[in-house]
Amino acid sequence: MSLDLYIRFRPDQGERMEEEKRVKRRIVLVPVPAQGHVTPIMQLGKALHSKDFSITVVQTQYNRVTSSKDFSDFHFLTIPGSLTESDLKNLGPLQFMMKLNQICEATFKQCLGQLLKEQGDHDEVVCVVYDEYMHFSKAAAMEFQLPSVVFSTTSATAFLCRSVLAKVNVEKFLIDMKDVEMQDKLFPGLHPLRYKDLPTSAFGPIESMLRVYSKTVNTGTASAVIINSASCLESSSLARLQQELQVPVYPIGPLHIAASAPSSLLEEDRSCIEWLNMQKPRSVMYISLGSLALMETKDALEMAWGLSNSNQPFLWVIRPGSIPSSEWTESLPEEFSKLVSERGYIVKWAPQMEVLRHPAVGGFWSHCGWNSTLESIGEGIPMICRPFTGDQKVNARYLERAWRNGVQLEGELEKEAVERAVKRLLVDEEGAEMRKSVVDLKEKLEASVRSGGSSCSSLDNFVNSLKTKNFMHQ
Numbered sequence: 001m002s003l004d005l006y007i008r009f010r011p012d013q014g015e016r017m018e019e020e021k022r023v024k025r026r027i028v029l030v031p032v033p034a035q036g037h038v039t040p041i042m043q044l045g046k047a048l049h050s051k052d053f054s055i056t057v058v059q060t061q062y063n064r065v066t067s068s069k070d071f072s073d074f075h076f077l078t079i080p081g082s083l084t085e086s087d088l089k090n091l092g093p094l095q096f097m098m099k100l101n102q103i104c105e106a107t108f109k110q111c112l113g114q115l116l117k118e119q120g121d122h123d124e125v126v127c128v129v130y131d132e133y134m135h136f137s138k139a140a141a142m143e144f145q146l147p148s149v150v151f152s153t154t155s156a157t158a159f160l161c162r163s164v165l166a167k168v169n170v171e172k173f174l175i176d177m178k179d180v181e182m183q184d185k186l187f188p189g190l191h192p193l194r195y196k197d198l199p200t201s202a203f204g205p206i207e208s209m210l211r212v213y214s215k216t217v218n219t220g221t222a223s224a225v226i227i228n229s230a231s232c233l234e235s236s237s238l239a240r241l242q243q244e245l246q247v248p249v250y251p252i253g254p255l256h257i258a259a260s261a262p263s264s265l266l267e268e269d270r271s272c273i274e275w276l277n278m279q280k281p282r283s284v285m286y287i288s289l290g291s292l293a294l295m296e297t298k299d300a301l302e303m304a305w306g307l308s309n310s311n312q313p314f315l316w317v318i319r320p321g322s323i324p325s326s327e328w329t330e331s332l333p334e335e336f337s338k339l340v341s342e343r344g345y346i347v348k349w350a351p352q353m354e355v356l357r358h359p360a361v362g363g364f365w366s367h368c369g370w371n372s373t374l375e376s377i378g379e380g381i382p383m384i385c386r387p388f389t390g391d392q393k394v395n396a397r398y399l400e401r402a403w404r405n406g407v408q409l410e411g412e413l414e415k416e417a418v419e420r421a422v423k424r425l426l427v428d429e430e431g432a433e434m435r436k437s438v439v440d441l442k443e444k445l446e447a448s449v450r451s452g453g454s455s456c457s458s459l460d461n462f463v464n465s466l467k468t469k470n471f472m473h474q
């Protein structure tokens with residue numbers, strides 16, 4: 001059924017002829033200015049656009065997606081006076097998000113007010129979909145009596161963890177988290193997660209993190225939660241989340257399979273594809289730690305040793321600024337260049353989806369950001385999991401224990417363990433087994449976004465719910 005709203009009007013002559021005039025229904029998207037959040041929200045925009053909505057993306061000044069041929073029908077607005085890249089460097093991601101929420105509330109209201117004033121008779125804003133970390137958006141939506149919807153870019157399990165953590169007894173939790181012996185124990189009610197798998201942050205103290213989490217899980221006046229996941233991945237977490245939250249939860253992912261929307265904020269080095277073309281099928285380990293994770297010099301060296309000793313070729317994304325106090329790799333000892341020169345290829349940023357689809361790639365060493373996790377499963381690639389912070393630890397545990405297509409490297413990084421993990425994935429029978437299980441999951445994910453699949457139906461349900469008059473009060 002079409003989403004178009006038809007207004008009927010009578011011509012002056014009084015004839016009983018009716019004409020139909022199309023009113024475009026517009027959705028306002030508010031992304032977090034970071035790659036891991038921009039990517040899925042732009043995919044969501046594409047998915048909703050294909051359901052006949054117009055899309056306006058309201059961005060901060062930092063890390064903006066630019067209008068390109070992929071988004072030629074999208075409308076982009078910038079919230080004036082928001083934070084910059086140097087603010088992110090100085091404050092760190094946690095404080096940055098807290099400050100961004102403080103300073104954007106008023107300016108976003110103005111921005112939305114202006115948009116509503118300018119909307120013509122044929123254009124109607126029907127709701128604001130905001131990234132869960134951009135919760136300032138709901139006040140503006142409320143003021144203009146627009147429905148608001150939370151968009152979560154992490155897994156349902158990570159959302160559930162945040163919800164559980166937002167309710168813990170802080171004093172006891174702080175004591176438990178400092179107790180080394182507790183770290184390997186299962187956290188009550190979150191099997192198979194241990195205390196050390198909880199999504200605590202490497203970017204700030206637990207107290208600040210808990211404050212941020214309580215804001216993200218408080219859906220407040222929001223009418224629904226959309227989540228970039230699928231029931232075949234985490235049905236019990238989704239069911240629990242639905243019980244916890246007072247509003248409908250729509251798992252509509254993986255969005256990268258449902259809707260392609262290239263939105264890289266960094267320039268992709270495509271030379272790596274030519275290098276991959278020269279490698280044997282399934283022989284290459286692809287290494288990428290996403291857009292925020294950092295890497296110690298000693299870890300980079302242990303990795304280089306282990307990778308070199310494995311005798312497998314490897315494609316390594318080293319993002320500028322990811323090695324503290326180094327622009328790129330110049331602060332690494334000379335030994336590093338020697339170790340990577342024979343079988344390695346290093347780039348600053350890769351076309352990751354194309355890399356994962358390449359027949360030469362056999363394994364993905366990842367920090368386990370949720371997008372990378374979904375992309376790797378979506379291409380049937382087993383993973384070496386080395387989480388850095390937050391939800392990545394939850395994903396790593398699920399990859400190893402629930403979905404059984406990952407090997408987690410825990411504790412101090414040592415070259416012997418690196419070599420062993422690479423061989424387990426690329427050489428040993430165990431790797432072939434993991435590949436079978438990930439290919440199985442890949443097929444389930446593909447089915448979930450096809451017509452009749454759970455995510456596809458969930459998106460349709462969300463779209464249909466926007467048509468109901470009392471959507472705001474569900």
Ligand SMILES: O=c1ccn([C@@H]2O[C@H](COP(=O)(O)OP(=O)(O)O[C@H]3O[C@H](CO)[C@@H](O)[C@H](O)[C@H]3O)[C@@H](O)[C@H]2O)c(=O)[nH]1
Nearest residue numbers: 036039153154288290291292317349350352369370371372
């Ligand atoms: O060379 C590269 C490296 C990455 N990517 C893309 O960048 C995105 C990275 O996203 P993700 O894997 O989720 O990692 P982060 O950038 O670290 O994402 C942040 O946001 C995610 C979603 O909320 C969280 O799961 C992570 O923990 C958080 O760090 C993916 O789509 C990749 O395809 C590239 O295109 N080229």
